[in-house]
Amino acid sequence: MTKLSVNINKIATLRNARGGELPSVTEAAVKLQEFGAQGITIHPRPDQRHITRKDVYDLKPLVHTEFNIEGNPHRPFIDMVLEIKPEQVTLVPDGDDAITSNAGWDCQKHLGFLKNVIAEFKKAGIRTSVFLDPNPEMVKFAAETGTDRIELYTEAYAKNYKANKEDAIKSYIETAVEAEKFGLGINAGHDLSLENLKFFAQNVPNLLEVSIGHALISEALYMGLENTVQAYLKRLARW
Ligand SMILES: CC(=O)[C@@H](O)[C@H](O)COP(=O)(O)O
Numbered sequence: 001m002t003k004l005s006v007n008i009n010k011i012a013t014l015r016n017a018r019g020g021e022l023p024s025v026t027e028a029a030v031k032l033q034e035f036g037a038q039g040i041t042i043h044p045r046p047d048q049r050h051i052t053r054k055d056v057y058d059l060k061p062l063v064h065t066e067f068n069i070e071g072n073p074h075r076p077f078i079d080m081v082l083e084i085k086p087e088q089v090t091l092v093p094d095g096d097d098a099i100t101s102n103a104g105w106d107c108q109k110h111l112g113f114l115k116n117v118i119a120e121f122k123k124a125g126i127r128t129s130v131f132l133d134p135n136p137e138m139v140k141f142a143a144e145t146g147t148d149r150i151e152l153y154t155e156a157y158a159k160n161y162k163a164n165k166e167d168a169i170k171s172y173i174e175t176a177v178e179a180e181k182f183g184l185g186i187n188a189g190h191d192l193s194l195e196n197l198k199f200f201a202q203n204v205p206n207l208l209e210v211s212i213g214h215a216l217i218s219e220a221l222y223m224g225l226e227n228t229v230q231a232y233l234k235r236l237a238r239w
């Protein structure tokens, strides 16, 4: 079974639009787990545009499923993760000003750096995952970093799914097969959605976990709008 970890960055994006506590990131995490989410993912960025450092500490005692913290391992990020001790840290090489994550690691180029960072996390008992483009040739270098898992960066799959899903998934299957040879666990995420998830989960072998945020929160809005409008109309009905 592939685990579903819900990324709640977008709850924080909405909350930050007004600067108050609505919607509450902590309440969302509690409810999502009640509703069956098997993990909570957050990606605190240096500019705190959505998840803040305070959110990370507030969430810690409330996440009783799997807490997955994603981010670029700058020193402040590393120290915070070591203090929080989530079940998993996912290392993502995103630029501070990137709108969203836009590439996997070049594990060959950053081998020494990744080895040191991963050793630090593993010494603290935190499982590690490195964000990777679907490129089977990168897998042996990922394995050399000492990471427990890789996270397949699925934006390209999601983008090309409609045009040709068999083509879109090919390099992901190849990368997963190669990863298994090296004993690496496989996670995946970015732009996975109700539309494209099933085909991915059915075809990529040994998929341990997907983390999904942007589409899931958007779909939750669509799926919840009817009930919510009806509830408001009831409050306005004459009695
Ligand atoms: C690591 C990754 O793939 C991302 O999907 C990320 O967690 C999303 O970040 P934003 O919510 O900031 O776009």
Ligand SMILES: NCC(=O)COP(=O)(O)O
Pocket: 007, 041, 070, 151, 188, 189, 190, 191, 192, 211, 212, 213, 214, 215, 216
């Ligand atoms: N690791 C990917 C993730 O957490 C969610 O990505 P997205 O669904 O918000 O694109």
